[in-house]
Amino acid sequence: MIENINSKSYECCIIGAGPAGLGVAYELVKNGVKDILIIDKNKLAGGLARTEVFNGTRFDVGPHRFYTKNKEVDKIWHDTLGSLFQPVTRFSRIYYKNKYFNYPIKPIDVLIKMGPLGSLNVMLSFLASQMSKKNKPITFEEWIVQKLGRKLYETFFKTYTEKVWGIPCNQIGAEWAAQRIKGLDLLEVFKNALLGGKNKKIKTLVEKFYFPVLGAGQMYETMCEKLVSQGVELMLESKVIRFNRQDNTVKSIDVLKSDGEKININAKQFFSSVPLAHYFRMLNPVESHQILDSAEMLRYRDHITVDLLIGRKKVFPDQWIYVHSPDVKTARISNYKNFSKKMVEDENKTGLCVEYFTNMSDNLWNKTDEFLAALAISELEKMCLIKRGEVQRYWIIRETEAYPIYYLGFGDHYNLLKSRIDQFVNFYSIGRAGMHKYNNQDHSLISGVLAARNYLKLPGSPYALWDINVDAEYYESA
Numbered sequence: 054m055i056e057n058i059n060s061k062s063y064e065c066c067i068i069g070a071g072p073a074g075l076g077v078a079y080e081l082v083k084n085g086v087k088d089i090l091i092i093d094k095n096k097l098a099g100g101l102a103r104t105e106v107f108n109g110t111r112f113d114v115g116p117h118r119f120y121t122k123n124k125e126v127d128k129i130w131h132d133t134l135g136s137l138f139q140p141v142t143r144f145s146r147i148y149y150k151n152k153y154f155n156y157p158i159k160p161i162d163v164l165i166k167m168g169p170l171g172s173l174n175v176m177l178s179f180l181a182s183q184m185s186k187k188n189k190p191i192t193f194e195e196w197i198v199q200k201l202g203r204k205l206y207e208t209f210f211k212t213y214t215e216k217v218w219g220i221p222c223n224q225i226g227a228e229w230a231a232q233r234i235k236g237l238d239l240l241e242v243f244k245n246a247l248l249g250g251k252n253k254k255i256k257t258l259v260e261k262f263y264f265p266v267l268g269a270g271q272m273y274e275t276m277c278e279k280l281v282s283q284g285v286e287l288m289l290e291s292k293v294i295r296f297n298r299q300d301n302t303v304k305s306i307d308v309l310k311s312d313g314e315k316i317n318i319n320a321k322q323f324f325s326s327v328p329l330a331h332y333f334r335m336l337n338p339v340e341s342h343q344i345l346d347s348a349e350m351l352r353y354r355d356h357i358t359v360d361l362l363i364g365r366k367k368v369f370p371d372q373w374i375y376v377h378s379p380d381v382k383t384a385r386i387s388n389y390k391n392f393s394k395k396m397v398e399d400e401n402k403t404g405l406c407v408e409y410f411t412n413m414s415d416n417l418w419n420k421t422d423e424f425l426a427a428l429a430i431s432e433l434e435k436m437c438l439i440k441r442g443e444v445q446r447y448w449i450i451r452e453t454e455a456y457p458i459y460y461l462g463f464g465d466h467y468n469l470l471k472s473r474i475d476q477f478v479n480f481y482s483i484g485r486a487g488m489h490k491y492n493n494q495d496h497s498l499i500s501g502v503l504a505a506r507n508y509l510k511l512p513g514s515p516y517a518l519w520d521i522n523v524d525a526e527y528y529e530s531a
């Protein structure tokens with residue numbers, strides 16, 4: 054604990070004003086708990102789902118679609134924003150080797166763009182995959198190749214996945230594919246795509262989603278406003294730097310505010326969306342070597358967005374384009390105006406976001422803003438989406454620990470850390486980085502809601518928080 058600093062006490066302290074942390078606060082307030090503090094190091098609520106505003110143009114941290122099968126989450130979202138939460142019909146394509154493929158893939162489109170030979174190749178490799186003997190797949194690559202054949206894997210999965218994760222698909226665990234693509238009947242997709250299915254709707258390839266008119270972050274800023282009006286305290290631009298524990302009880306946290314002030318917060322119960330590995334590193338007294346070594350073995354993918362203001366009314370019709378081509382570094386390009394017209398102040402302009410998945414240790418992470426903007430602009434030009442002279446402004450957002458990585462062999466370390474977390478009597482690790490899970494917003498939000506219910510010992514509790522998202526039935530980026 055830091056000596057001689059201000060100290061405050063609350064019943065519940067929530068670290069992270071992202072969907073998970075706000076899910077906790079929502080449920081606590083709903084059940085009468087008022088003495089709550091939410092702390093976040095950012096200046097805006099929303100976490101990875103926040104919306105930054107630059108010169109009146111609104112940019113999310115990459116494209117954020119709101120879609121859930123969870124009725125409670127759906128209700129929270131709709132209750133929060135009402136008519137400001139609007140349906141959007143999805144249109145997105147895959148860019149691969151100078152061609153734009155419709156997504157979900159369509160038969161005629163694939164035939165035309167791959168040509169007769171290419172399509173025959175796809176079909177033969179698919180048939181070969183169906184006829185070959187199948188062992189239990191261990192890697193992502195094996196999982197997809199067994200289901201789809203090598204050619205479709207190489208065209209529609211390999212390069213994008215490797216850009217996102219930064220490791221070869223044969224080093225990514227099959228559990229990731231199984232988690233993210235579980236409900237997706239790939240055979241059906243393939244039949245639809247190449248043999249012309251009878252337009253049977255594949256529920257996993259969501260065609261409609263909801264979106265707040267002012268960007269994803271509007272949802273969480275509004276949730277925050279409502280919580281604050283009900284007595285919750287919100288402390289932004291404040292970073293937790295230490296968790297003080299006594300045995301398995303977290304007694305307090307040390308917080309460093311952006312103005313340099315340090316404070317100490319005591320609470321009966323802590324809920325944390327701090328990345329799991331960081332939590333263990335911040336514990337005082339320190340954890341065992343075994344725990345610290347396992348924490349070192351958790352890996353994350355960091356993320357850069359280059360946000361561009363384009364002086365043109367219409368640039369492309371997609372909400373986002375998956376960029377599978379290996380000859381450009383970006384993995385995805387989004388056009389926020391196609392999510393909501395209100396994302397730009399001036400209707401004659403367009404806000405684009407070019408995403409780079411990277412590691413803090415990579416060269417790219419340490420490049421200047423000028424370099425990154427020039428790279429993004431040259432790649433957009435190469436894809437014939439814009440002309441250099443149309444770019445009026447640019448802004449760069451660097452986000453650490455954006456994607457928890459499920460690499461082969463991380464499981465034992467992860468299991469050890471999970472069981473250590475479960476020994477703490479007044480601490481829940483929640484959300485995407487907090488649980489080291491490839492969560493969407495809904496999974497994170499519900500992890501917070503259920504953690505609050507566990508604390509309150511509400512009927513149905515204790516909920517198995519680690520199991521959230523294991524049964525995810527839709528896929529963000531097939």
Ligand SMILES: Cc1cc2nc3c(=O)[nH]c(=O)nc-3n(C[C@H](O)[C@H](O)[C@H](O)COP(=O)(O)OP(=O)(O)OC[C@H]3O[C@@H](n4cnc5c(N)ncnc54)[C@H](O)[C@@H]3O)c2cc1C
Binds near residue numbers: 069070071117327495
């Ligand atoms: C590029 C991209 C695209 C995505 N697209 C979608 C999509 O289309 N649909 C969808 O549903 N989901 C999408 N997601 C996932 C979604 O953003 C996350 O699931 C969600 O934001 C996770 O919420 P969370 O609260 O668990 O974590 P976060 O959003 O990461 O929030 C955690 C919060 O904790 C704070 N924090 C961390 N450490 C500290 C500390 N030491 N002190 C104080 N505060 C701290 C952070 O500042 C942050 O605000 C996407 C994510 C990314 C990166």
